[in-house]
Amino acid sequence: MSQEKRKIIPKKHPMPHQEAKVRSTNFEEVALGYSEETAILEANRCIQCKNTPCIDGCPVGIDIPAFIKMIAEKDFTGAIGKIKEKNNLPAICGRVCPQENQCEKLCTLGKKNEPVAIGRLERYVADWELAKGTESVKIPETNGKKVAIVGSGPSGLTAAANLAGLGYKVSVLEALHVAGGVLVYGIPEFRLPKAIVQKEIDNIAALGVEIKTNYVVGKLSSVDELMQEGYDAVYIGTGAGLPSFMNIPGENLNGVYSANEFLTRNNLMKAYRFPEYQTPIRVGKRVAVIGGGNVAMDAARTALRLGAESYIIYRRSFEEMPARLEEMEHAKEEGVNFELLTSPIEIKGNEEGRVVSIVCQRYELGEPDESGRRRPVPIKGSEYEIPIDTVVMSIGQGPNPLVQQTTPDLETNKWGNIVADECGRTSKPGVFAGGDIVTGAATVILAMGAGKKAAEAIHEYLQG
Numbered sequence: 001m002s003q004e005k006r007k008i009i010p011k012k013h014p015m016p017h018q019e020a021k022v023r024s025t026n027f028e029e030v031a032l033g034y035s036e037e038t039a040i041l042e043a044n045r046c047i048q049c050k051n052t053p054c055i056d057g058c059p060v061g062i063d064i065p066a067f068i069k070m071i072a073e074k075d076f077t078g079a080i081g082k083i084k085e086k087n088n089l090p091a092i093c094g095r096v097c098p099q100e101n102q103c104e105k106l107c108t109l110g111k112k113n114e115p116v117a118i119g120r121l122e123r124y125v126a127d128w129e130l131a132k133g134t135e136s137v138k139i140p141e142t143n144g145k146k147v148a149i150v151g152s153g154p155s156g157l158t159a160a161a162n163l164a165g166l167g168y169k170v171s172v173l174e175a176l177h178v179a180g181g182v183l184v185y186g187i188p189e190f191r192l193p194k195a196i197v198q199k200e201i202d203n204i205a206a207l208g209v210e211i212k213t214n215y216v217v218g219k220l221s222s223v224d225e226l227m228q229e230g231y232d233a234v235y236i237g238t239g240a241g242l243p244s245f246m247n248i249p250g251e252n253l254n255g256v257y258s259a260n261e262f263l264t265r266n267n268l269m270k271a272y273r274f275p276e277y278q279t280p281i282r283v284g285k286r287v288a289v290i291g292g293g294n295v296a297m298d299a300a301r302t303a304l305r306l307g308a309e310s311y312i313i314y315r316r317s318f319e320e321m322p323a324r325l326e327e328m329e330h331a332k333e334e335g336v337n338f339e340l341l342t343s344p345i346e347i348k349g350n351e352e353g354r355v356v357s358i359v360c361q362r363y364e365l366g367e368p369d370e371s372g373r374r375r376p377v378p379i380k381g382s383e384y385e386i387p388i389d390t391v392v393m394s395i396g397q398g399p400n401p402l403v404q405q406t407t408p409d410l411e412t413n414k415w416g417n418i419v420a421d422e423c424g425r426t427s428k429p430g431v432f433a434g435g436d437i438v439t440g441a442a443t444v445i446l447a448m449g450a451g452k453k454a455a456e457a458i459h460e461y462l463q464g
Contacts, residue, residue: 010113013042015120020333024304027189027272030330031095039124043071045109046116053106054118059449060158062086064103064118071121079125088161089154089200089448091130092183094123095192097445098324130199139208143167145462148231150217150403153181154444155435156237157204158451159458164207166459171231173215178268181239183444185268186260188298190305191327194267218402223410223431233430233458236418237451240397240436246290250347251393255284255355259291259299259394266302283308284389288358290314290344291394292321297328299392300336310336311386315343315363315376341365341376345383347391358388397441407431415440424454425461432458 016032017023023030034042046068054064062083070079083090099105099119107115147163149156152174160170178184183197205211217223223234243258245251262281270277287303289296292314304310312331314321317340321328332338339360346359362382365374399416411419411427417438424432434450436442 008047008109008113009041009045012045012114012117012120013038015117017330020330020335023190024301024334027305029193030190033127034120034124036124036128039071039121040074042117043068043121046072047109049108051108053108054103054116057103057106058086059102059445060086060452062103062122067125068116068118068121071125076125076128080129083122083125086452087448088158088204089444090122091126091196092154092192092200093445093448094119094121094126095196096187098443100324100326102445130196134203134206137203137206139206140165140167142169142208145169145232146171146230147458147462148173148226148234149237150223150234151175151181151237151239151435151437152179152201152211152213153237153239153435153447154183155239155447155451155454156181156235157201158448159235159237159434159455160209160451161204161207162452162455163458164204164209166455168459168462169210170208171210171212173217174211174213175216176268177213179211179213181237182241185264186295186298188263188267188302189272190301191298216402218406222406223403223428224407227430232462233432235424235451235454235458236403236426236431236433236437237435237447238400238403238437239447240441241400242398242416243393244396244398245393246344246395248344248346250349250355253347253349253355254353255282255349255389256347256391256393259289259295259392260397262299262392263295263302266306272302272306281306282390285309286386286388287311287390287392288313288339288344288386288388289392289394291396292316292323293394293396294323294327295397296392296394297323297331297336299394301331301334303390303392304334304336308390311339311388312336313339313342313344313358313360315341316373317341317365320365320373339386343376343378344391347388348385355388355391357385358391359383359385397436399437399440403437422453423457424450425457430461432461 067079067082104115146169149172269279271281274280287308288311289300341363348357362379363376366377369375418433420433424434434454435447
């Protein structure tokens with residue numbers, strides 16, 4: 001049927017959610033997922049245009065119109081199979097990818113209406129498969145070559161799955177006691193349930209991928225030693241886990257966390273399930289989160305669920321916030337307080353060295369800076385104080401330097417990121433890198449795209 005003759009439904013079918021007042025008191029998943037009926041209705045919004053711009057917007061190149069057409073025809077097995085041709089973590093991507101800035105941004109339907117809800121449809125068929133159980137996967141015949149993957153985040157897992165599919169013996173080396181990287185330590189349960197992550201990792205392990213936890217590369221073995229031990233290539237996907245701070249007075253007080261530590265203690269160490277897990281975290285009555293990205297939203301919403309009054313302190317306005325609009329709106333609905341055009345200048349403590357308040361200064365927006373956003377300019381004499389028990393710094397993260405420091409001939413830039421080309425090739429033959437360790441902190445799907453490109457480059461390198 002032509003676009004002119006068919007009736008276009010202008011808006012996406014809404015995603016069912018837990019009510020804000022209910023979800024703000026629990027760590028269960030906020031978005032509940034489409035029903036089969038809603039998924040089919042949404043899939044039928046796709047006009048199956050010939051130029052397929054949505055594929056161009058996908059960092060891993062999923063044939064989006066094809067899998068959506070299969071959903072419309074109730075061929076869910078075909079739909080998940082089509083997605084998995086390019087993406088081994090569909091249940092994760094359907095939840096945390098910023099589709100609105102990627103595939104959905106380029107959707108033809110979105111020029112005059114709301115784009116097709118591509119991410120929600122991806123989640124639907126991924127969850128459908130997880131619920132019914134994945135079919136046993138035939139492990140490809142090994143080609144005799146071994147590859148070590150350093151880090152089990154989205155980039156490393158993607159590279160591992162792609163290389164295993166090409167017949168390589170792949171070992172994923174993870175420093176922590178659980179595989180998943182940022183997917184398990186950084187993203188809260190209410191956005192990405194850890195059981196979903198584990199199922200996706202189990203599916204990759206079923207391809208013959210070996211996953212070794214508690215393996216700190218740079219301590220147990222260096223990159224050079226891995227190659228001496230018989231690995232033909234090494235892929236470094238260690239992410240960006242080194243926190244940044246503001247260097248203001250009081251940052252050394254008890255009660256000041258990096259967002260990385262705060263979220264890791266809640267997600268990986270299960271502080272939110274105390275006393276079932278005896279690893280609690282003290283938040284007090286009021287928590288201030290400094291920053292405006294997705295990590296800041298995760299920290300503020302986590303603090304709220306732990307029983308604190310939660311504040312986001314950000315030096316620009318709501319419109320300039322880099323976080324996903326959906327996450328910001330969810331935070332506001334749940335009761336997070338937004339102190340905008342504001343930045344902390346001092347953290348105050350008591351005689352015991354614990355945080356008691358934060359001193360802030362008001363800002364106004366000036367001319368645009370190099371990012372294109374209007375530069376925040378401090379207003380003289382606008383200082384004020386907020387009583388606070390806990391401060392969480394969420395102003396960016398850099399690369400952990402351990403691998404770079406123990407691999408002296410590996411080129412890095414001034415920020416400590418590994419220098420690699422668009423296919424992941426580094427200055428060291430046989431060593432590849434991708435994701436946040438190369439680009440700085442970015443999105444899950446961009447890290448996956450880097451892992452996929454690097455797997456192709458490693459294959460090319462090892463096949464001569």
